[in-house]
Amino acid sequence: MSMQTSFAPDTETLVTGAPLSRKRRQLRKAGESYGFLAPTLILLFVLMIVPIVMVIGYSFQDEAVMGSSSGLVGLENYIAVLSDAGFWKATGNTFFFTVVSVAAHLILGLAFAMLLNSPLIGAVPRAIFRALYVLPWLFTAAVIAVLWRMLLAPNGIINFLLSTDVEWLASPQLALGTVTFINIWAGYPFFMVSLLAGLQGIPNELNEAATVDGANAPQRFWNVTIPQLRPIIVSLVLLDLIWTSQQFALIWMTTGGGPIDVTEVLSTFTYKLAFAEYDFSLAATSAVLVLLMSMVLAVFYVRHQKARD
Structure with a gap:
């Protein structure tokens, strides 16, 4: 007596009439994946890759304005730009501005994170402190400025409390330090939140x-806490270096790069080349650098x- 075994028909076999090869199935799956990614890839290409290529092209042209140029000038x-003081x-x-801000972000963020992670603070005070410490992170650059x-x-609350009449944002001696302090105040909550999450992930068994x-406590900090947080710290510092070195809105809306040029950074320098001096070629060159x-x-x-x- 012969035994017969029935198999459920494959869906792909019903559709195509023949089973697809493994390679074709892999290609189909890859095509589906790229199909889902296609809208994002197109946006990245149009909004990032194309402008970058255009700016690089402008940096090798003379008097480049809106796609027109009087010719290539090489380097x-x-x-x-590199000869410009x-x-x-x-x-x-x-x-x-970048180094001081990032260093202060790390120190303040770690200090506040350890404070909020301390068992000496109750649940209610900890919640209140978290809300207060994270508040600067919720404001936009325009609001902060x-x-x-x-x-x-000059007639603000700071001078009133200090009984002075200092021009904090207009003084050539104080302006750079002042905008750096503002940036520190606005940016440390990012470090605090990230490091607090890292501290809460350290097993108690290690301590x-x-x-x-x-x-003792300092030895546990340097030999247990810091090694456990090192990957997070390195990632945060590198990201903050990139973001802070490109800060524009805060400086532009507080000092505009002045007084004179004491708070002029690369972002405001490039902006002024393009929209104050209308030298788009040099502005593109500065942007490429x-x-x-x-x-x-x-x-x-x-x-x-x-x-x-």
């Missing part, structure tokens, strides 16, 4: 084992993320 624009003054201001311009005005071994600097940091960030994974 003359790059030589002109204003570019290097803006680079120095950007370096100071207007708020601090009012506070730091308990260190305590049993005789480690900023892009190259940012790409160096981006490469380190990507390599760190790959090593972390």
Whole structure:
């Protein structure tokens, strides 16, 4: 007696009349994946890749305006920008503004994160402190700029409390430090929230084992807490370096790069080349140089993320 085994017909066989090969199935799955990604890839291409290519092209042209140019000039624009004392003054201001801001973000963010993670603070005070500390992160750059311009005005609350009449944003000696302080105030909550999540992910057993071994609080901090937070700290610092070095709105809306050029950074320097002097070729060149600097940091960030994974 012969035994017969029935098999459920394959859906793809019913549709095509023949089973698809493994390679064709893989191609179909890949096509579906790229189909879902296509809208995002098209937007990235149109809104990012095309403008970048256009700006790079403008940097090699003379008097480039809205796609028209009087001809190619090779590297003359790059030589002109790199020979400009204003570019290097803006680079120095950007370096100071970025390094001080990122360092302060890290220190304040870690300090407040450890405070909020401390068992010495009750649940209700911890919730109140979290709301207060994260408040600056909720404001846009425009709100922060207007708020601090009012506070730091000659007749503002800061001068009233200090009994002075200092021009915080108009003084050549104080303006750069003032906008750096404002940026620190606006940016530390990002570090605080991220590091607080990292602290809460550290197993208690590690600190308990260190305590049993005789480690005191500073030793536990340097040998347990910091090594556990190192991947998060490196990622945050690299991201913040990229974001802060390209800060524009806050500086433009508080000082406009002035007084004179004491708060001029690369973003405002490039903007003025384009829309104050109408030299779009040099502005494109400056933008390309900023892009190259940012790409160096981006490469380190990507390599760190790959090593972390």
